[in-house]
Amino acid sequence: KNEVEQSPQNLTAQEGEFITINCSYSVGISALHWLQQHPGGGIVSLFMLSSGKKKHGRLIATINIQEKHSSLHITASHPRDSAVYICAVPSLTDKLIFGTGTRLQVFP
Amino acid sequence: DAMVIQNPRYQVTQFGKPVTLSCSQTLNHNVMYWYQQKSSQAPKLLFHYYDKDFNNEADTPDNFQSRRPNTSFCFLDIRSPGLGDAAMYLCATSRGLQVWNPLHFGNGTRLTVT
Numbered sequence: 001k002n003e004v005e006q007s008p009q010n011l012t013a014q015e016g017e018f019i020t021i022n023c024s025y026s027v028g029i030s031a032l033h034w035l036q037q038h039p040g041g042g043i044v045s046l047f048m049l050s051s052g053k054k055k056h057g058r059l060i061a062t063i064n065i066q067e068k069h070s071s072l073h074i075t076a077s078h079p080r081d082s083a084v085y086i087c088a089v090p091s092l093t094d095k096l097i098f099g100t101g102t103r104l105q106v107f108p
Numbered sequence: 109d110a111m112v113i114q115n116p117r118y119q120v121t122q123f124g125k126p127v128t129l130s131c132s133q134t135l136n137h138n139v140m141y142w143y144q145q146k147s148s149q150a151p152k153l154l155f156h157y158y159d160k161d162f163n164n165e166a167d168t169p170d171n172f173q174s175r176r177p178n179t180s181f182c183f184l185d186i187r188s189p190g191l192g193d194a195a196m197y198l199c200a201t202s203r204g205l206q207v208w209n210p211l212h213f214g215n216g217t218r219l220t221v222t
Contacts, residue, residue, distance in 0.1 A: 031208040041196045042215035043151075048208060086150065090207035095165075098150035 003027075004099040006087055011104045019074040021102045023087030026068065033088040033096065034061050034072050043086070046072070077106045111135070114199050114214035121189050122222055129184040129217045131199030137212070139205055140182040142174060143198040145216075151198055157182060158205055186219075194221045 003026040013019055023032070034046040047054050047061040049070070054061050058077075063070040074081055084101040091097050112133045121127040131140065139158050143151035155164045157176045171193070173185040186193055196216045202209040 029207075033211065035211075035213075040215060041145075041198070041218060043198060043200075043211075043213035045210045045212065048210050050208065094205065094207050095153060096207065096211070100148070100150045 004087055004089055004097050006085075006099040006102050008102060009100070011102055013077050013104070013106050015078055015106055015108050017077050017106075019077050019081070019104065019106075021072045021085050021087075021104070023070045023072070023089075023099060024068060025070075025087075025089045027089075027092065028065070028068070029089045031090065032063055032070050034070070035086040035088060035098075037084040037086060037101065039083070046085075074104075077104075079106045079108055082106050112199060112201055112212050112214040114197075114217050116217060117215065118218050118220070120220045120222060121186075123191065124188045127186050127189055127219065129186075129197050129199075129219070131182045131184070131214055132180050133201045133212070134180070135201055135203075135212060136179060137201035137203050138179075139202045139209075140176060141200040141202075141211070142172075142182070142184045143200065144193075145196040145198055147195075154184070189219070189221045191221050194219055 005024045007022045031050045033048050037043045058075045060073040082105050084103050086101045087099040088096045115130050141156040142154045145151040154168045176182045198216045199214040200211045
């Protein structure tokens, strides 16, 4: 079973701050997903990565396969970034296992 | 825009009264998933369809059923909702089962059981 742990569970920031959210998993994987869930409930897929680093706008995701660790960074954070950020990795049977998420609140 | 649409957005049902949630997609994806997400918890996979092949998770209660009449539509039926079934139900699609396929989620249906 692949366990997924995210830290921190809750994060508060001032607008403009640099944000880092971490994800650790226990079993070797082929791909990792970062997802964003807004208060209304809908989930948006942000990144899928299997190595290195990906960037989309102010969002950057990195993964270190050897250390079984991934980070999601948000540069110049904005109140509209307030959401729950979820890391998901495949189980040994290729089903996705979701972390419990990091709740981010960015204040103006 | 191609998307995944869930209806209704909010659903209230009575204890024991059958309810159906619907999901439609314009992405022409092969795989459709149903997840249950309770407050402050991670989404939990209930089942998925790969084309017409239905795959139930081992711990999904028999109370939950699903239908996929065609590529575009998938339904979640809760035969006798209990109070513990109150949750957000999320539909998602992907092109294939391999984990490197991105998931596309709908906005969810929040189910209340009274």
